[in-house]
Amino acid sequence: DTAVSQTPKYLVTQMGNDKSIKCEQNLGHDTMYWYKQDSKKFLKIMFSYNNKELIINETVPNRFSPKSPDKAHLNLHINSLELGDSAVYFCASSQPGSSIQYFGAGTRLSVL
Amino acid sequence: EDKVVQSPLSLVVHEGDTVTLNCSYEVTNFRSLLWYKQEKKAPTFLFMLTSSGIEKKSGRLSSILDKKELFSILNITATQTGDSAVYLCAVNYGGSQGNLIFGKGTKLSVKP
Numbered sequence: 591d592t593a594v595s596q597t598p599k600y601l602v603t604q605m606g607n608d609k610s611i612k613c614e615q616n617l618g619h620d621t622m623y624w625y626k627q628d629s630k631k632f633l634k635i636m637f638s639y640n641n642k643e644l645i646i647n648e649t650v651p652n653r654f655s656p657k658s659p660d661k662a663h664l665n666l667h668i669n670s671l672e673l674g675d676s677a678v679y680f681c682a683s684s685q686p687g688s689s690i691q692y693f694g695a696g697t698r699l700s701v702l
Numbered sequence: 703e704d705k706v707v708q709s710p711l712s713l714v715v716h717e718g719d720t721v722t723l724n725c726s727y728e729v730t731n732f733r734s735l736l737w738y739k740q741e742k743k744a745p746t747f748l749f750m751l752t753s754s755g756i757e758k759k760s761g762r763l764s765s766i767l768d769k770k771e772l773f774s775i776l777n778i779t780a781t782q783t784g785d786s787a788v789y790l791c792a793v794n795y796g797g798s799q800g801n802l803i804f805g806k807g808t809k810l811s812v813k814p
Binding site (some may be wrong): 623630631632633645657666680689692693694 | 734
């Protein structure tokens with residue numbers, strides 16, 4: 591009964607490949623997020639999305655794109671992976687207007 | 703530029719000690735401040751603070767916000783080894799989707 595679930599937990603791939611990370615929440619929340627946590631444990635917002643609005647952090651390369659097939663899912667697609675993309679990626683969700691976000695367990699991406 | 707600064711970055715104590723973790727912030731359009739605990743995986747929600755001077759308490763953990771001086775503290779009394787984690791402070795800086803900006807965290811290690 592995991593509230594926010596991500597797959598896969600680990601992803602090892604070569605530079606230049608394209609990969610996707612999936613996120614699903616069963617909390618009935620309207621807003622979902624993607625965060626990147628680097629090796630120094632710094633958690634930084636990449637995207638926030640509800641069915642009306644996508645807000646992109648301007649520092650995120652356009653190789654990253656969120657895709658939402660429905661309200662409960664927000665997947666992250668990454669094209670032409672680079673070494674610097676290696677990090678842990680967290681998905682989160684929240685109720686509209688609520689500050690409290692609930693996080694998934696993270697996906698550790700290693701680009702070789 | 704909006705920012706959240708936590709101190710200390712790391713802390714080692716012995717079981718039974720009391721610790722105080724600090725979080726200061728500079729953001730436009732402050733809405734709330736949140737504390738999360740991150741062990742090996744997902745950050746888990748601890749407290750949300752919106753008003754100055756009102757202490758939030760849960761067991762041995764407590765937190766308070768000072769909106770005039772722009773900081774919050776998280777206190778843990780009678781620490782246990784299970785309290786070992788990274789404690790993250792985040793500020794909701796407004797906007798329609800309640801985005802959070804995180805500090806770099808305080809890594810707490812509690813030794814037996």
